[in-house]
């Protein structure tokens with residue numbers, strides 16, 4: 363229903379892509395992927411006719427309608443949420459002869475709005491009283507209601523929390539039309555797509571299957587290309603040797619000449635060396651000034667939105683250097699807690715005490731307001747120069763390099779940046795003068811995988827205190843040292859990393875555990891339970907341990923110790939085997955070992971966390 367032929371687009375001297383050809387049929391479900399700034403949103407704009415291609419043609423089949431969700435929010439007027447959701451199709455018949463009123467429209471719209479997280483009493487409120495993210499949800503509802511033949515969605519999951527995301531994903535699996543979805547969410551693409559379009563390095567590559575199939579196929583293609591490249595280079599080198607040796611000899615001159623020609627021909631058809639995807643940056647971000655040991659103390663805090671009470675009697679302590687992730691069901695109050703800590707919403711009761719020398723910094727989901735659109739990328743960082751931080755241009759560029767802005771990128775106006783580039787800039791701005799209490803709500807939204815790595819890299823060595831909310835299991839796994847489960851106005855701390863929490867919460871899978879609403883799965887206080895730096899008041903009332911408890915705990919600790927060292931030995935063994943040259947030669951073996959290693963590493967992480975928690979508990983009990 364849609365055909366692109368040899369499409370090319372440049373901005374100034376920078377060619378975004380060329381020779382893009384594509385056919386989209388009604389049954390296609392494509393994921394459009396590629397690094398931040400590759401031109402995905404631009405390609406959508408071309409398809410929608412909002413911008414013109416420099417070359418090539420784009421044709422729609424007659425009668426094919428489409429729906430489009432932009433990456434960033436569109437302005438709204440006075441209409442209600444329900445109005446937006448139903449405005450994709452006409453409510454009223456055009457004239458009296460038309461009896462074809464769609465009575466199912468409104469009920470359907472309401473159902474979809476509810477699925478996307480709106481409450482019944484939101485339907486008739488004006489859209490402009492909602493945040494940008496919620497307006498986007500209303501527009502998403504409109505698209506689902508009107509059911510166009512082709513849905514084009516630019517990072518739709520950015521606006522959703524996990525519950526709405528799961529609902530939406532499920533809804534789309536049953537969607538009757540075609541889909542082209544830009545997304546960085548691997549799981550989402552896996553569930554929905556039967557084809558992946560990769561826009562990268564100026565070309566569009568098509569792969570059959572879902573995202574995992576794409577990754578596998580890509581690996582295979584890369585290996586093939588690497589092998590081909592090696593062979594070609596070998597042949598070229600061989601020919602070159604001949605030319606070098608005999609080129610000067612009169613008797614051999616003509617043969618050398620012909621070999622030289624052969625080299626030229628080979629070079630013409632030679633494949634490029636497969637390039638590495640991740641350009642590692644080892645830039646160290648500045649450390650924040652050190653705060654006092656006590657960072658924050660919330661006492662008996664009350665917080666309600668209208669009559670909806672989120673927290674009645676909230677107690678929470680944070681200590682320097684903690685790295686806490688907040689998990690729990692949607693609406694449990696994770697963002698609210700973060701906002702209370704950041705002092706962006708005033709508390710309605712109780713107290714919020716900031717420790718000495720604590721500078722909080724808050725990174726909200728709608729990070730757009732964190733960058734200055736009329737300044738260039740470089741100016742956006744340079745303007746943050748302070749008396750203490752006399753940033754030179756070189757340093758500013760190093761910071762920006764840490765967030766993957768290279769060379770001329772830094773002279774771009776912030777207004778033309780892609781969604782991911784804007785997020786990276788906002789993060790760079792935040793971390794130039796890092797606050798020592800960092801509060802982040804979904805910082806990886808809009809970011810592609812290399813950018814998430816850049817952020818992880820910036821935060822890994824961060825010596826301040828970090829509290830964040832994220833849907834990104836990888837991000838959480840790498841950074842969080844404590845998991846705080848927020849549910850029904852209560853906080854349950856798990857003093858271990860995410861895997862420790864997973865094990866304790868017995869969640870079905872890593873993602874489900876993010877929104878799990880259990881209350882009774884918390885670790886029993888009598889067994890190897892974590893002691894936490896930040897406890898809810900009731901967690902403190904632990905009974906004095908009996909001698910047999912202590913004995914059991916001791917056995918647990920030594921068993922876990924043994925398990926950890928066994929796993930470590932195994933890990934060392936596999937690593938050594940992987941490094942052996944003969945393993946490289948045997949592809950099957952290499953893959954097998956690699957897989958085994960990742961299993962061991964996972965087990966080791968979990969076991970270490972468990973051991974740490976048990977050992978901490980034991981030492982505290984011993985002290986008591």
Ligand SMILES: Nc1ncnc2c1ncn2[C@@H]1O[C@H](COP(=O)(O)OP(=O)(O)OP(=O)(O)O)[C@@H](O)[C@H]1O
Nearest residue numbers: 373398399400401402403404778779780781782783
């Ligand atoms: N008017 C413009 N002038 C110059 N450069 C532009 C202009 N508009 C966009 N760009 C650049 O073109 C590139 C592609 O932008 P685009 O928004 O299409 O990327 P994207 O693939 O959607 O990225 P993301 O994943 O971050 O959303 C970006 O580097 C952006 O800065």
Ligand SMILES: [Mg+2]
Nearest residue numbers: 403433780781
């Ligand atoms: Mg984009």
